[in-house]
Amino acid sequence: MALQRTQTGAGHLSSLLWVAIAILGASAVGGIALSRGETINSLWFIVAALCVYAIAYRFYSLFIASKVLLLDPTRATPAERLSDGRDFVPTNRWIVFGHHFAAIAGPGPLIGPTLAAQFGYLPGTLWILIGGVLGGCVQDFVILFFSIRRNGRSLGQMAREELGPVGGAAATLGVMTIMIILIAVLGLVVVNAMKHSPWATSTVAATIPIAVLVGVYLRHLRPGRVLEASVLGVVLLLLAVVGGGYVDHHPAWRTWFDYDASPLALMIIAYGFAAAVLPVWLLLAPRDYLSTFMKLGTIIALALAIVILRPVMHMPALTPFIDGTGPIFSGPLFPFVFITIACGAISGFHSLISSGTTPKLIANEADARMIGYGGMLMESFVAVMAMIAACVLEPGVYFAINSPAGVVGAEPAAAVATISSWGFPVTVEQMSALAKEMGESTLFARTGGAPSLAVGMANIFSSLSGGSLLALWYHFAIMFEALFILTTLDAGTRVARFMLQDMLGNFSPRLGRTSWYPGVLLTSAIVVGAWGYFLYQGTRDPLGGINSMWPLFGIANQMLAAIALCVATSILFKSRGPRAALITGLPLLWLLAVTSTAATLKIFSPLPRVGFLAHAADLESKLAAGQLAGPLLAQAPRLIFNDYLNAGLTLLFLAIAWVVVFETGRICLRVHRGAHAPPLSEVPYQATALGR
Amino acid sequence: MKALRRLRGWLHATLGQCVHQFNGGAAYEHYLAHWRAHHPEGTPLSADEFHRREQDRRWNGVRRCC
Numbered sequence: 239m240a241l242q243r244t245q246t247g248a249g250h251l252s253s254l255l256w257v258a259i260a261i262l263g264a265s266a267v268g269g270i271a272l273s274r275g276e277t278i279n280s281l282w283f284i285v286a287a288l289c290v291y292a293i294a295y296r297f298y299s300l301f302i303a304s305k306v307l308l309l310d311p312t313r314a315t316p317a318e319r320l321s322d323g324r325d326f327v328p329t330n331r332w333i334v335f336g337h338h339f340a341a342i343a344g345p346g347p348l349i350g351p352t353l354a355a356q357f358g359y360l361p362g363t364l365w366i367l368i369g370g371v372l373g374g375c376v377q378d379f380v381i382l383f384f385s386i387r388r389n390g391r392s393l394g395q396m397a398r399e400e401l402g403p404v405g406g407a408a409a410t411l412g413v414m415t416i417m418i419i420l421i422a423v424l425g426l427v428v429v430n431a432m433k434h435s436p437w438a439t440s441t442v443a444a445t446i447p448i449a450v451l452v453g454v455y456l457r458h459l460r461p462g463r464v465l466e467a468s469v470l471g472v473v474l475l476l477l478a479v480v481g482g483g484y485v486d487h488h489p490a491w492r493t494w495f496d497y498d499a500s501p502l503a504l505m506i507i508a509y510g511f512a513a514a515v516l517p518v519w520l521l522l523a524p525r526d527y528l529s530t531f532m533k534l535g536t537i538i539a540l541a542l543a544i545v546i547l548r549p550v551m552h553m554p555a556l557t558p559f560i561d562g563t564g565p566i567f568s569g570p571l572f573p574f575v576f577i578t579i580a581c582g583a584i585s586g587f588h589s590l591i592s593s594g595t596t597p598k599l600i601a602n603e604a605d606a607r608m609i610g611y612g613g614m615l616m617e618s619f620v621a622v623m624a625m626i627a628a629c630v631l632e633p634g635v636y637f638a639i640n641s642p643a644g645v646v647g648a649e650p651a652a653a654v655a656t657i658s659s660w661g662f663p664v665t666v667e668q669m670s671a672l673a674k675e676m677g678e679s680t681l682f683a684r685t686g687g688a689p690s691l692a693v694g695m696a697n698i699f700s701s702l703s704g705g706s707l708l709a710l711w712y713h714f715a716i717m718f719e720a721l722f723i724l725t726t727l728d729a730g731t732r733v734a735r736f737m738l739q740d741m742l743g744n745f746s747p748r749l750g751r752t753s754w755y756p757g758v759l760l761t762s763a764i765v766v767g768a769w770g771y772f773l774y775q776g777t778r779d780p781l782g783g784i785n786s787m788w789p790l791f792g793i794a795n796q797m798l799a800a801i802a803l804c805v806a807t808s809i810l811f812k813s814r815g816p817r818a819a820l821i822t823g824l825p826l827l828w829l830l831a832v833t834s835t836a837a838t839l840k841i842f843s844p845l846p847r848v849g850f851l852a853h854a855a856d857l858e859s860k861l862a863a864g865q866l867a868g869p870l871l872a873q874a875p876r877l878i879f880n881d882y883l884n885a886g887l888t889l890l891f892l893a894i895a896w897v898v899v900f901e902t903g904r905i906c907l908r909v910h911r912g913a914h915a916p917p918l919s920e921v922p923y924q925a926t927a928l929g930r
Numbered sequence: 931m932k933a934l935r936r937l938r939g940w941l942h943a944t945l946g947q948c949v950h951q952f953n954g955g956a957a958y959e960h961y962l963a964h965w966r967a968h969h970p971e972g973t974p975l976s977a978d979e980f981h982r983r984e985q986d987r988r989w990n991g992v993r994r995c996c
């Protein structure tokens with residue numbers, strides 16, 4: 239599949255077109271980077287993103303496909319060779335694209351950019367664009383291709399084959415720990431959206447019986463009719479959003495749904511356990527269908543709304559917080575903006591999806607370019623839209639919503655005074671009016687990114703309905719995010735439980751059997767207990783929990799990306815040589831630099847706001863000197879323990895990443911010297927019988 | 931007029947295909963085709979049974995991302 243340069247008129251026209259796109263894209267990026275006015279229009283971001291993606295797909299992905307990976311459209315894929323009508327099914331590329339994108343698109347690209355807006359719109363946007371096309375898209379594409387060539391083997395298996403048992407074990411351990419942190423963080427995001435909000439709580443609670451109803455419909459009434467069931471479910475969900483409004487206004491009913499963060503955390507833990515042990519068709523599967531349809535529909539609607547309305551962004555390009563004193567999470571611009579935005583730029587989790595079911599559905603290797611590279615481009619675009627939605631807020635409002643009480647002060651008057659002193663004016667009246675418009679009692683300290691994203695989305699959508707129905711749009715946005723956060727929570731618990739059963743099955747075969755119910759209950763309890771602990775502690779943390787846990791999640795996720803890139807680099811080194819290995823090797827080096835710096839800072843920084851150990855030492859000295867009082871005095875021992883736990887976890891991630899890198903380097907060196915190294919495990923060539 | 935009718939026919943066919951596809955039709959057809967090709971004797975599962983089994987089977991491994 240060589241690049242063909244024709245001398246026909248069409249060829250010249252095509253070249254002119256791409257030059258024009260390149261100029262347009264460069265101007266848009268330049269406009270964004272150099273603009274120093276009060277506001278900038280979001281259209282610049284859309285144009286910049288689309289041009290960058292078009293050029294990256296047309297040139298870079300084609301280069302990778304034809305010169306590095308050597309995609310072979312004449313080769314039979316495992317879907318064709320091992321076709322069994324169930325897992326291995328050659329499927330139309332657009333259907334596979336839809337499945338793959340629905341699987342990788344989670345809440346990550348919505349939350350990360352919203353938090354990273356703390357630094358201003360510029361750093362996050364540049365990382366989403368550059369990190370995406372050079373890092374994340376490459377990772378997804380390359381891992382997908384290598385999995386196809388290995389009969390759809392998973393990342394863990396490929397790591398074991400390419401890097402030896404150490405690599406495989408590291409990958410498995412990494413995946414399990416990421417899952418725990420991820421679920422806890424996402425649970426915290428939902429809890430913060432629901433606390434003291436009867437509307438949000440009742441709507442989210444209603445999604446459970448709705449899912450059960452859809453599940454029963456799909457299981458017993460009309461099996462397999464996914465479209466009908468989803469339409470039914472979506473209609474009921476919209477009614478639930480409206481119904482939440484009635485609950486909110488009813489003086490007696492609203493007390494049933496008005497809870498503080500900690501009781502809500504316990505309810506989510508109970509829900510998570512139930513969802514993990516109940517049959518999959520009752521809760522998990524219907525939730526998954528509903529959240530997929532809602533997610534796709536809402537993302538498309540948001541994209542259209544932004545393109546039509548072209549809202550103005552009020553956040554500046556850079557804020558003073560690039561120095562590390564930010565309220566939402568502490569730490570300087572480098573490395574923390576690269577950690578905070580994981581899923582929108584490069585996310586290790588995607589490599590699990592790319593080596594999961596997707597490679598078993600691909601009918602022709604040539605499809606992998608569109609699905610692997612293109613799917614991640616779309617995810618990157620979702621992240622850009624989240625950045626836009628976060629930045630259309632007034633900066634003062636943005637910080638008022640996202641800053642924890644422990645940083646700005648628990649009382650509204652104190653909070654607005656602190657935030658205004660930073661140079662972002664906001665008033666109590668402004669926030670009260672906004673809260674009333676959104677149908678909430680308060681919007682202060684609703685950390686985690688979901689509420690501020692919902693406010694941004696409500697503002698954008700409500701322009702379509704003439705500035706009214708803000709509260710409905712807001713709670714629709716909250717429901718939409720909560721829906722697929724909770725689906726990730728259920729699915730993630732189940733996966734972690736399978737992996738734990740798999741591991742324990744080596745010691746006690748009974749526990750390894752997924753059909754033995756006591757084993758299911760025990761392992762589910764362990765997994766839920768693990769993330770439940772972090773979730774519950776997060777609700778009691780004065781800094782809001784997101785402050786310490788989101789960087790932990792980001793580091794863990796990109797450690798997994800580093801492992802995936804190590805696998806890819808070693809395969810490329812063995813099969814195509816050192817220069818080909820650069821396309822994954824360079825992003826790998828960057829990731830290592832970023833995650834190592836971030837991990838080191840989070841463990842050893844002397845600033846208590848940044849470093850876990852410094853924070854623990856600070857609390858310990860204050861405790862000993864009797865300077866603590868009230869709730870902080872009671873919580874202090876637990877907070878100190880959590881600091882040590884978080885520091886330990888961070889150290890574990892760092893160690894895992896470097897062990898795998900070391901193994902990779904060792905193998906590449908041996909290959910370079912001509913010594914024996916584990917051979918490539920590609921399946922031999924077989925010609926395809928399918929037409930194109 | 932003829933063009934309009936043809937457009938309507940095409941829309942009907944494409945949307946109908948989409949609905950059929952997303953309503954689980956294509957998955958069952960794949961299964962039936964595979965069964966006829968590889969298991970000449972024996973009876974394949976009915977549509978309802980097939981979809982129930984699929985649901986149980988599909989939730990192994992990593993399905994959804996962050």
